[in-house]
Structures are given as structure tokens and as C-alpha cells.
Amino acid sequence: MVNPHVLILPYPVQGHVIPMMELAQSLAEHGFKITFVNTDASHERIVNALAERDALGEYIHMVSISDGMETWEDRNAPGKLSKAMASVMPGKVEELIQEINKSESDKITCMIADQSLSWAMEFGKKVGIKRAAFLPAAATLRILGFRIQQLIDDGIIDKDGNLLKKQMIQLSPSIPAMKTTDFVWLRTGSSTMQKIIFESMVRSNDGVKLADWLICNSTYNLEPDAFTSSPEIIPIGPLLASHRLGYQAGHFWPEDSTCLKWLDQQPPNSVIYIAFGSLTIFNRTQFQELALGLELTNRPFLWVVRADFIDAIEDAYPDGFIDRVGTRGQMVGWAPQQKVLSHPSVACFLSHCGWNSTMEGLSNGIPFLCWPYFADQFFNQSYICDVWKVGLGFQKDERGIITRGEIQNKVQQLLGHDMYRARALELKEVTLRSVSEGGTSYKNFNNFITWLKA
Known part of the structure; x- marks a missing residue:
């Protein structure tokens, strides 16, 4: 049997690329062929920062596509990159998959995309390949996205995400209370970025519904109430190179060792x-x-x-x-x-x-x-x-x-105070157990692999 060929598509900022690169390397260790798709701008930085050129091995092939912006344009300008990506990248990904699929023995069998790229799940469904959405943040943040309409109905925010009530809320009875002022889109520094992130979270609600799996770089023991509240979110983390005893890739800056x-x-x-x-x-x-x-x-x-x-x-x-x-x-x-x-x-x-x-x-x-x-x-x-x-x-x-x-x-x-260090060491053991044989993340990851190979 030919090993499955997985296309992985991160959002092009370092904090999203690194955990998806770690996921790619973990899958490669199980024999999967990976096509890892970066934008042209981030691809160049990642390759330049790789201290060990062969660190990714033979199973991971890094490719790049346009993000819709010119090299001289400011990618940090609020809204410009997201807007350009949404208009240009779906077509570029489609062209890439069509090119790869010309080979009868090497066709893409699954797409794993950052959960914020809702168009990727739509495209995956259209072409009939398996789809997994990847959440590089806390599970509770995805639940916040799921609850947006409820927050509007309760008069806590308006339809554009603007805050109407400053208070503590619980997203479900078992999830720890959070400040409404800490809603993700309200902590972005500008009204433009607030609008972009809020709209992205709303779109992601629809996108993740089209995914066969919604996997998360967290662990049940750290967020038990969140995963109990939304069992469709599957924890497979923490995804760390140290757990594989391997090399970490995906940095945008060369490391000074x-x-x-x-x-x-x-x-x-x-x-x-x-x-x-x-x-x-x-x-x-x-x-x-x-x-x-x-x-x-x-x-x-x-x-x-x-x-x-x-x-x-x-x-x-x-x-x-x-x-x-x-x-x-x-x-x-x-x-x-x-x-x-x-x-x-x-x-x-x-x-x-x-x-x-x-x-x-x-x-x-x-x-x-x-x-x-x-x-x-x-x-x-x-x-x-x-x-x-x-x-x-x-x-x-x-x-x-x-x-x-x-x-x-x-x-x-x-x-x-020794209590902080002692508590931190307790959580170290908790996270290590989750990714070790028999742990919840270990089991979930192996179930995910079984599904990919089916």
C-alpha cells in the first residue's frame, strides 16, 4: 500500500507554522508523505533559518505559493495580508493539488489546514479529499468562536463584535470564567484588526464544520472542561520536538545557539x-x-x-x-x-x-x-x-x-515561593503523560493516524 500523501497548510505567521511543522514531522515518522505549503514570503524565511538543511528528512517536501501580495508590500498592515490570501490562495492551492495529482501513485489524500483558513475546508470538500482543521491555540478559544452568536443574543457584544457589557462570563458551566474584555478580537490594538479577527472567527465556525477532524495543540489534562464541553475538539498536544527527541523547524529567524x-x-x-x-x-x-x-x-x-x-x-x-x-x-x-x-x-x-x-x-x-x-x-x-x-x-x-x-x-x-516551581513541575508530568504511550493525546494522535491511513 502506498503511504498517504498529506497537504499541510498553515496560516503564514511563525506561531502557527511551528506547531504545524511539528505535526508534519510527527506524521513523517509514521511514513506519511507531506507537502508543506508556505507562502513565498514565509517560505524564504523558514528555509534561511533552518540550521540543518536535511532536518526535515525525505518525507517532507516544502513548497511555496503566492499570498497575493507583492514582495515590497507591508504584510503587517492590518487586513492587507488576510484579504489578499483569501482572494488568491484558494486558486493557488487548487493549481498545486492538480499538479501533484497528475501522478497516479502520489495523489493528495488529505488536507490539514489551520482552522482560520475556512476556505481550505470548503475547497477540500469540493475536491473530495479528507479534511482536518488544526487549532494552534487553546481549545477554549475555539469554543469562544462557537459561542459568538450566543454572545450577540445575550447582548454582550453586537453583531460586529464590539463589546457592550464588561463582565465575567462562562462559555459553559464547566469552563473557567473569562473577562469579556479578553475576547480575542478585542485585544488586537486597532479597530481594523478587531474586525478582521472577529470576522475570521465567525467564518471559521462554518469552516470547521466541514472538517472530518478538528485537532488541537493542547491536552485534555490542561483544559478538561473545554474538551468535555466540546468533544468535537480533539487534543493531540503538546506538539514539541523535544517529545520526539527531534529537530524543531518553522522559525522565521535563525537561532543563536x-x-x-x-x-x-x-x-x-x-x-x-x-x-x-x-x-x-x-x-x-x-x-x-x-x-x-x-x-x-x-x-x-x-x-x-x-x-x-x-x-x-x-x-x-x-x-x-x-x-x-x-x-x-x-x-x-x-x-x-x-x-x-x-x-x-x-x-x-x-x-x-x-x-x-x-x-x-x-x-x-x-x-x-x-x-x-x-x-x-x-x-x-x-x-x-x-x-x-x-x-x-x-x-x-x-x-x-x-x-x-x-x-x-x-x-x-x-x-x-517554591509553590510556583512545584506546581509547574506537577504540570510538566501531566503534559508528559499525555503524549506518552497510554496518554490521551497519544491515543488521539494514533486514532488520527489510523483515520488518515484508512
Whole structure:
């Protein structure tokens, strides 16, 4: 029997690409042939960032298609990329599948697409191939999407997603309460982005109904009430390269592995690791307060400072900061995060609370300092601090700034109480059991494989 050929289609931002690349590598280990479809713009960055060119092996073939935008256009401009993708990519994917299917022995048998790409499920149904939607976020966020009409009927939001009532709500009786101000589309920074994400979530409600499977990069033990409430969402995570003992791919920036040697020289459980993902941007004032706060802790720290993290990065650090912290502080453009978080010298993770970072921190037993920036990250913070109780958040001052003193105090508070580390280590065992033989995610993933091969 010929091994199934699966086409995988992520949304073209790093936080969505990485878990789907991990899914691809997990499927490849079971003999599946994978065609992994990136946009031209993201494909170039991913290939350039791959430290090991043959890391993906013989079963994963990376291809790229146009996202509908010119190379010089700004893909960060609100709405432009989503609009261009929706108009151009369905036709490009159809052309790609038609080309691949000219081979009688190598036809695409299944499409796995990011759940936000509702048009992909529509197209998959049209051409008659198996379809799976992939959720790279918390299951509760998909349930929020399912409940949008109910929220409108209850007068909590209007038909455009605008908030009418500030309150705590429960999406179902068993799901922990959430703030209405933390609805994903309301935490996007602009009315344009709010409209785009709200409309995308509404469309996704229809798209996922066309999927044969709705799989999620989470685990039952972390969100039991969500998965009980919506059993159609199937947890198969956390999808991490460390669980496969394999190589992580999908980064948009080359990793600086020299920081691992620096970590080797630090005492156990001493280092603050700071990373804000691929999208967070700081103004100069906040950047300097963070730097000075790290300095005040008197602890070693590893800080990921992307080239686009702040304008004019070369002179953004406070005067004398680099000299004063000396070898106690290590700044890198991008880090091999899973390897960093598994290092025994790391004491805590100061994070933007993206879902991938959340899963990586939990899977390594690391407590969090939460600094959310965008969309679902605010809800993820509530999971970390209020439900799982493995972290602390920061309070902003009257200017909206998290001050150096607040940073120093929260570091002391988190690392001065063993309960956060102890609880984090408990959840590490929980997540490890879920992906180990006999665990819920392990069983679900194997059932998924059986369905793909049927």
C-alpha cells in the first residue's frame, strides 16, 4: 500500500507554522508523505533559518505559493495580508493539488489546514479529499468562536463584535470564567484588526464544520472542561520536538545557539529567560524599563531581542546598561527556545504568553512571569495565573508602563515561593503523560493516524 500523501497548510505567521511543522514531522515518522505549503514570503524565511538543511528528512517536501501580495508590500498592515490570501490562495492551492495529482501513485489524500483558513475546508470538500482543521491555540478559544452568536443574543457584544457589557462570563458551566474584555478580537490594538479577527472567527465556525477532524495543540489534562464541553475538539498536544527527541523547524529567524554555552556556565535554577515571540513590539520607554528591571534583579538573564523588537535597537539600551550587566546578561536575536527552557539553569520564563511558548514552558516545568501583548495571550495569562497557578502577571502604572520596580518585585515574588516551581513541575508530568504511550493525546494522535491511513 502506498503511504498517504498529506497537504499541510498553515496560516503564514511563525506561531502557527511551528506547531504545524511539528505535526508534519510527527506524521513523517509514521511514513506519511507531506507537502508543506508556505507562502513565498514565509517560505524564504523558514528555509534561511533552518540550521540543518536535511532536518526535515525525505518525507517532507516544502513548497511555496503566492499570498497575493507583492514582495515590497507591508504584510503587517492590518487586513492587507488576510484579504489578499483569501482572494488568491484558494486558486493557488487548487493549481498545486492538480499538479501533484497528475501522478497516479502520489495523489493528495488529505488536507490539514489551520482552522482560520475556512476556505481550505470548503475547497477540500469540493475536491473530495479528507479534511482536518488544526487549532494552534487553546481549545477554549475555539469554543469562544462557537459561542459568538450566543454572545450577540445575550447582548454582550453586537453583531460586529464590539463589546457592550464588561463582565465575567462562562462559555459553559464547566469552563473557567473569562473577562469579556479578553475576547480575542478585542485585544488586537486597532479597530481594523478587531474586525478582521472577529470576522475570521465567525467564518471559521462554518469552516470547521466541514472538517472530518478538528485537532488541537493542547491536552485534555490542561483544559478538561473545554474538551468535555466540546468533544468535537480533539487534543493531540503538546506538539514539541523535544517529545520526539527531534529537530524543531518553522522559525522565521535563525537561532543563536551560543546562548546554550552561556547557560552551561550559570548556576542551576538561576536564569530569567525573556522572550516575547515573533510579533511583540516595545516603545523605547518600556524597553528601557524592562532592561533596568532585569538589572535590578541581580540575576543572570537571557533576553531575546529581535532586530524588529524596537526601532533603532542599536542605541535603545539605557546608558551604561551593557557594561553594568556584563556577562550576567546575554542578549540574542533569537534563541532555540525548547532547548533553553529544558536547561537546568533556567529559573523562570518572562513571556508574552503565546500558546506555543505556554506549552513549551509548561512541558519543562518552568514558572511564568506573564506579559501578554496581543489577541489570545491575555486569556492564556489567565490560564497560567488563575487556573494552573504557575505564574504571576504585572501591573502597569498610570502611563501604561510596567516599571523596573514592578519587574524586580514580581521576579522576587515568583522565585521566592517554591509553590510556583512545584506546581509547574506537577504540570510538566501531566503534559508528559499525555503524549506518552497510554496518554490521551497519544491515543488521539494514533486514532488520527489510523483515520488518515484508512
